[in-house]
Amino acid sequence: MRIVFVIGTSTGGVGTHVRALARELTAAGHEIGVIGPAATDEHFGFSLLPGVRFGVLELGTGIGASDAALIRRQRILLRSFAPQIVHAHGFRAGLITHLTLRTVKTRPKFVLSLHNRASGQGLRGKVETRVETMLARGADLVLGASTDLVDRARGLGARTARFLPAAAPEVTPVSAEAAAATRATLAEEFDFDPGALIVLAVGRVAKQKNYPMLVRGLVRLGDDLPDKATNPPGSASPARLGEGNRQDDIVVLIAGAADEEVLADVRARYADAAAASAIPALHFLGPRDDIAELAAAADIYALTSVWEARALVLQEALISGKAIVATATGGSAELVGDAGILIDDDDDAAFAAAVAELAVDPARRAALGAEARARGAKLPDEREVAEELAGLYTELVSAQVG
Incomplete structure (x- = not known):
């Protein structure tokens, strides 16, 4: 034809x-x-x-x-x-x-x-x-x-x-050694503990991705965390997040090109929130050609979009075996199924709760990751x-x- x-x-x-x-x-x-x-x-x-x-x-x-x-x-x-x-x-x-x-x-x-x-x-x-x-x-x-x-x-x-x-895109397998090396490189570049829990979001910084909701979610996470100065490593704490139960136990990375106006707005929202209270770190990586390595190094994959049809990045996350937190909009719910935690559009409280749950439960992350990998293997x-x-x-x- x-x-x-x-x-x-x-x-x-x-x-x-x-x-x-x-x-x-x-x-x-x-x-x-x-x-x-x-x-x-x-x-x-x-x-x-x-x-x-x-x-x-x-x-x-x-x-x-x-x-x-x-x-x-x-x-x-x-x-x-x-x-x-x-x-x-x-x-x-x-x-x-x-x-x-x-x-x-x-x-x-x-x-x-x-x-x-x-x-x-x-x-x-x-x-x-x-x-x-x-x-x-x-x-x-x-x-x-x-x-x-x-x-x-x-x-x-x-x-x-x-x-x-x-x-489904072709995803190159990444060894544990390569994932560890990527994590170490990121930790050195952005000055965070290599043992921190990494939340990765991949996608153009644009209105559709709704990163302001992600920032609001980080504020909620910060509210649940005691300050590092008043909670030294090893001390008992009722906080829910991270191995050390501190704000710096979680770091969020966003990889992708950007609409400069949207990026400036998200940066300003984050800066205002961080000035008002201690919240998890947020870093923008810009366009990257090592998404497979970033996904392998991450602990949680996040998608906060107001709508997606069938996001390639979600398919990459499934194939890579990542625990997923995603908004249940468009085709995302049918794509992810039981292989992640699905939340309502623009629900920062649900986003924070989902990340909080996964942050303190490595077994749950592993189970979701295994389900994601199995589901990813069946994608056309x-x-x-x-x-x-x-x-x-x-x-x-x-x-x-x-």
């Missing part, structure tokens, strides 16, 4: 997903093209994949007068690719693709993948719902990365909507997801021929 993927600006899970699909489907003998911004290609290297053709389409994030030029440009690109299937990922790519396909004489099958939910309020929310409805009804097939997205598409009138997961990999998608494409093309 001749298949074209359309993708907007991406630096995270969506681009990773599309790259894996392009690679696996090309290897299976299909002709693959990818249309999207040059920066997205630079980040993911679509044009470097053997057999994959890339066409530049500078999809911005907002609707405007320039969309007419984008439609003309995409029509030219599609004519050169002559696809049987056009598969757009996300609202922006979906909208431009839908409008473009309305202008072509011979229309290929249109598949839309939803990776995020619309979150606009007021007038913006109404506009987003109208766009969602148009896309859901205009696509031949809508795919949701979580079942709530599938239900949403069906409710808006999609003729066919199905669940297709973003594949990139080839399996690509094969499932190819089957759905075949159904569409066969129906068209029939």
Whole structure:
């Protein structure tokens, strides 16, 4: 089959997903093209994949007068690719693709993948719902990365909507020695005890990740901890956290690129909280290429997002066998299941309680880690997801021929 993927600006899970699909489907003998911004290609290297053709389409994030030029440009690109299937990922790519396909004489099958939910309020929310409805009804097939997205598409009138997961990433096994070395390096760099309990969060510092809730949770943890000066090591204490029952027994690390405005806000919130009372340490690591090592060195993996479809980082945590504390939003609950502690969105008290429970109970952490590893071993990999998608494409093309 001749298949074209359309993708907007991406630096995270969506681009990773599309790259894996392009690679696996090309290897299976299909002709693959990818249309999207040059920066997205630079980040993911679509044009470097053997057999994959890339066409530049500078999809911005907002609707405007320039969309007419984008439609003309995409029509030219599609004519050169002559696809049987056009598969757009996300609202922006979906909208431009839908409008473009309305202008072509011979229309290929249109598949839309939803990776995020619309979150606009007021007038913006109404506009987003109208766009969602148009896309859901205009696509031949809508795919949701979580079942709530599938239900949403069906409710808006999609003729066919199905669940297709973003594949589990490949996680390189990390030895105990390497994990210990990473922990020691982090402890030296950020000046904390190598024996501290490490809570790791991975993901772009952006509003969706809701790190202000994490900061509020740290304040609650700090309230439960006696001050180091009044509770010297080895003394008896009723506190619940850490081997030494002090604030410095827990350290939180956040790895990922950042929206600078959001990062500044989170830093300021933390600084104000730390000035008012003693709370666990929080360090921002920035973008990292050693996530597997960081996960292996950590004791708890945390995800505080207001919503996630099927977070790749949660899948990495499962495969790595980490005890997980995550908000039960979108597809996270169905992904994690019993392999972690699930809390309500924006519930800092529940977050603090979950970390507190795991901090003093290594057996519980180990049990959750074992359950996570077992669950992670059952996640579909990139080839399996690509094969499932190819089957759905075949159904569409066969129906068209029939």
